[in-house]
Each structure stands twice: as C-alpha cells, then as structure tokens.
Amino acid sequence: MARKSKILRNFKEVKKNAVPVVINTAITGVSYLGAKAATNKLAPKIENENLRKIVGPAKIIVGMAIEAFVEQPNIAAIGRGISVSGFDTSASDFIPEEMKEKIGLGNADNAIDASPDDEFNWEKAAREAEEEMQESEGSEEEERSEEEGVNGLDNDDFAAKAVV
Numbered sequence: 369m370a371r372k373s374k375i376l377r378n379f380k381e382v383k384k385n386a387v388p389v390v391i392n393t394a395i396t397g398v399s400y401l402g403a404k405a406a407t408n409k410l411a412p413k414i415e416n417e418n419l420r421k422i423v424g425p426a427k428i429i430v431g432m433a434i435e436a437f438v439e440q441p442n443i444a445a446i447g448r449g450i451s452v453s454g455f456d457t458s459a460s461d462f463i464p465e466e467m468k469e470k471i472g473l474g475n476a477d478n479a480i481d482a483s484p485d486d487e488f489n490w491e492k493a494a495r496e497a498e499e500e501m502q503e504s505e506g507s508e509e510e511e512r513s514e515e516e517g518v519n520g521l522d523n524d525d526f527a528a529k530a531v532v
Contacts, residue, residue, distance in 0.1 A: 392445040399449025400456075403427055407457055421461050427454025 372378075377385075407423055414420040431451025435444045459473060468474035 388441065392441055395442055395445040396449040396452070399446040400453045401449075403431075403450045403453035404456065407453065411457075424454045424456075424458030424461050427451065427457060430454075 407427070411420055411423050414423070428451045431447045431449070431454055434447025434450065436447075438444050438447065459468075463471075463473065465474060
C-alpha cells in the first residue's frame with residue numbers, strides 16, 4: 369500500500385477543489401491590484417514621510433486580520449491580496465535600491481517593459497495587415513478561378529468526347 373503524503377493532496381481532492389482555488393486566486397490577484405492602485409493614489413497625498421512609510425505594514429496587518437478572522441474563503445482571499453500588496457509596498461519603501469537590483473526587484477536596465485509603445489503607429493500597422501489580407505484573399509480567388517476554369521475545361525472536353 370502506498371504511503372499517503374502529509375503535504376500533498378491526492379488528485380481527486382485537487383480536481384474537486386480546482387474551481388474554488390481558481391476563484392480565490394483571482395480574487396487575491398484583483399485585491400492585490402486594487403490595494404496597490406489605492407496606495408498609488410493615496411500615498412502621494414500623505415505629506416509626512418514617516419506616516420507614508422507605515423502604509424505597507426498597515427496593509428499587511430489589515431490583510432492578515434481579514435484573513436485570520438473571516439471564515440468565508442473568498443473574503444479571506446481579499447485579505448490575502450491586501451497583505452501581499454502590503455509586502456510589495458514595504459519592499460519598495462524599505463529595501464535599498466542597490467539591494468533591489470541585486471535580488472531582482474529593482475528597475476534594472478534589462479527589465480522587461482510591458483508598457484505600451486507610444487511611438488508605435490497602430491493605425492499604420494492595421495492598414496498594412498488589412499492590405500496583406502486583401503492581397504492574400506485576391507490570390508486565393510485567382511487560384512480558385514483558375515482551378516474552376518481548368519475543371520470546367522475538363523468537364524467540357526469530357527462532355528464533348530461523350531457526345532462524339
């Protein structure tokens with residue numbers, strides 16, 4: 369008999385819990401982004417630097433309190449998202465810039481920039497793509513008409529031979 373793991377769940381349990389896990393993960397992610405957006409809007413309005421630096425730890429405490437005291441898993445996921453956002457804010461506030469770059473949290477020059485490229489001409493790219501599509505559609509129609517013409521000749525030749 370196989371030994372049961374005390375760490376991992378069996379596949380049946382994983383399969384049964386898959387949808388709630390996806391939902392809670394999505395809720396956690398959305399709450400993280402919401403807490404981060406709220407912090408980005410409100411923190412610059414706090415003029416006292418020391419008070420501004422407690423925003424991250426405050427989010428951690430609030431998020432942990434929500435997760436600890438609430439029985440509903442979806443609401444606990446909201447608390448988890450808030451506390452993770454607090455850790456992100458705290459890392460930004462308390463880790464020195466040179467250390468951030470060493471551990472991969474800094475704004476390194478080789479970091480991936482996912483922001484939209486304002487210099488890219490989207491209208492021109494759309495026109496070019498549309499022209500390419502029209503050209504390929506035109507060549508497909510020409511190929512079809514050539515095939516139909518050949519097939520028509522074959523059928524006419526066959527019909528003419530059958531009559532003779």
